[in-house]
Amino acid sequence: MSIELNQVSKKFGSFEALTSVNLTIADGEFVAILGPSGCGKTTLLRLLAGFEQPTSGEIHMNKVLVAKEGFILPPDKRRIGMVFQAFALWPHMNVREHVRFPIHHHHETPEAIRANEKERISKVLGMVGLSELGTRMPHELSGGQKQRVALARAIAAEPSILLMDEPLSSLDAMLRTDMRREIQSIHRQTRSAIVYVTHDQGEALAMADRIVVMKDGQIEQVGSPEEIYLWPQTEFVARFVSKANLIRGRWNDDRFTPDGTDGSLQWLGQHVASEFKAGGLYPVRPDQFKLDPASHQGIQGEVVNIQFQGKEFHYHIQVEQEQWEIVSSFRFRLHEEVSLNMKAE
Template identity: 85%
Template sequence: MSIELIQVSKKFGSFEALSSVNLTIEDGEFVAILGPSGCGKTTLLRLLAGFEQPTSGEIHMNKVPVAKQGFALPPEKRRIGMVFQAFALWPHMNVWEHVRFPIRHHNETPNAIRANEKERISKVLDMVGLSELGKRMPHELSGGQKQRVALARAIAAEPSLLLMDEPLSSLDAMLRMDMRREIQSIHRQTGSAIVYVTHDQGEALAMADRIVVMKNGYVEQVGTPEEIYLRPETEFVAKFVSKANLIRGRWNDDVFVPQGSDDTWVWQGRDVARDFKASGLYPLRPDQFELSPTTRPGIQGEVVNVQFQGKEFHYHIQVEQEQWEIVSPLRFHLHEKVSLNRSSG
């Protein structure tokens, strides 16, 4: 299913949750909607699901209008599946019955699936690794198993669009990693388009074909994970996604002279976005620094916090009135003076 949002806005009273959103999602594409709480990502998902009507603008699915001011095609007519943050399992139904429910009750379930209900349920349970647990009740399942049931139920009727609203946020770290792989596998096997809402940058970067970064109801940047991480276009994207430090200085075309360098060394910045150049800033991720003793040239700073992370150390380093986050394999001690430069890698 291809999706197009055209100048979509949504107001709740005087509060504008979404403002003039333009977005295209291709058939079979995995798109992550990324942003902090309150940025409008869940509102966008609810509009795609048909739970809300846009205040202005239009939403098209397969080039057919499904929502505009005063009109929204109901969810049951959109051939969508949804996975919520809460598992939303029914306590009186076993696993098999959960997966059977959408096949029988969704208006858009293909006739071929209805006619081969048992085969479809068995296939879906096998897909999510629950083929042996069909008779289990929700209270007999672990958190990861419950989330797999929710996934199986969402894909059972073969939706053209799968909507996920922070589905992994209630799981522990190890389970989240396992479920990431499950969701990627399901995406490959079903070919459904996926719109995945999250505030977790790691999830978005690991799974999505494209990422939509949102802030205060606006789309800040749309791109592949590599584009979003390596080439942010705004200060917000640089800080939120790649946790970049914004280094002050001045630009001479594509050459940056960092403040405190006394003009003896410069950084190349051909790929740095125009917004940063206009503001006299250079975004530098924590892993792009070269940390060394003060005997070497560079910006002078002091270690104010250090955390050992196995193969590397995570530092907070005070540079004049600012604190920078830096990752380095080299060991320095608290309150030690260091020299910082942009790494050549």
């Protein structure tokens, strides 16, 4: 199912949760909506689901109008599946009954699935690794198993689009990694379009075909995970996704000279966005810095905090009035003087 949002805005009283959002999602595409709390990403998802009506603008699915001011096509007529943050399982239903529910109650369930209900339930439970747990009740399941039930229920009626609202945020770190693989596997098997809301950059970068970064109800940048991470277009995207340090200095065409140096230190920046150049900034990710013992070559700083992360160290380096985050595989001591430079491309 293809989706198109044209100039979509949403107000709650005087508060504008979304402002003039334009977005196209292709059939079968995995799109992550990424941003901090309060940026409008869940409001956007609720508009796609049919739980909310836009204040202005239009939403089309497969070129059919499903929502505008004064009109909304209800959720049960949109052929969507929804996975909630808190699982939303019914305590009186076992696993098979959860999967059976949308097959019976969704108006858009294909007749072939209705006619072969038992086979469909068995197939879906196999896809999420719950074939042996069909008679279990929710209170008998672990957190990861409950999330698998929620996924199975969402895909049972073969939706054209799967909407996910921070579905892994209540799981521990190891389970989240396992469930990422499950969701990717389901996407490959079903080829349904997925719109995945998250505040976790790692989830978005790991799974999505495209990432939509939002801030204050507006879209900041849309692109592939590589484009978003490597070539941020705004200060917000640089800090929120890439965790970049914004270095101050002077631009001369595509060459950048950091402040506090004698002018001999220059970095190439042909891929740096114009917004940074206009503001005299250069975004440098923590892994782009090369950290050496103090010398006259490079930017001088002091180690003020160290976090050991197994294969690498995460440092906070004090450079004049600012602290920069740097990742290095080399060991430095607290309060040691160091020299910073960009790694060779």
